[in-house]
Amino acid sequence: MALQEYLGAIVMEIDGQEVEIESLDVTFKTGRKLVKTMNKTGRAKGFAKGVAEYDLKVTAVIPVSGDIDWGSIEGAKITIYPVSAGGKRTSYLDCFTTDAGSKYTVDGEAKRDLTMIALREVIE
Structure with missing residues (x-):
């Protein structure tokens, strides 16, 4: 049986600028609604x-200098691509931020928790 390679770490870009992230969760909502009769x-x-x-x-993660103004993002293109060669790029278009918060812990680095919405997904 041949050994399979799976997608691992990703790089995230916002309008062509690489952003240091710790995690990314993407949820697709179909928009379907139950009709009760x-x-x-x-x-x-x-x-x-x-x-x-x-x-x-x-x-x-929050850098010491050069942090992005996350709350003002509107109409951005977010591209996710694998660090290793061979994977496909996924772009989320017309993105905007709905929530932006900060998190500070005693043991770790300062972080931003963000909620964003994209209007389209394109697999390149």
Whole structure:
């Protein structure tokens, strides 16, 4: 059996500028909604299509100087690509920040916890 290589670490760029991140969580919401109707079976019978969205949760480390103004990001392109060769690049387009917070712990580095939304995903 041949040994498989899996995607590991990633690099994140915002509008072409590399950003130091600790973690990235991407959630795709289909936008579908359950449609409840009154019928003798007493259960829902279908769904309605809605608007899809991509939620990004980013944890970035805070540099001593040159930190990004995370709260003002609008219309950004975020590109994720694997450190090793062979993987595909994924870009999230028309991104904007909805929440930005800071986290400080006694044992670790200062971090930013961010919630962003992207309008489109493109696999290159």
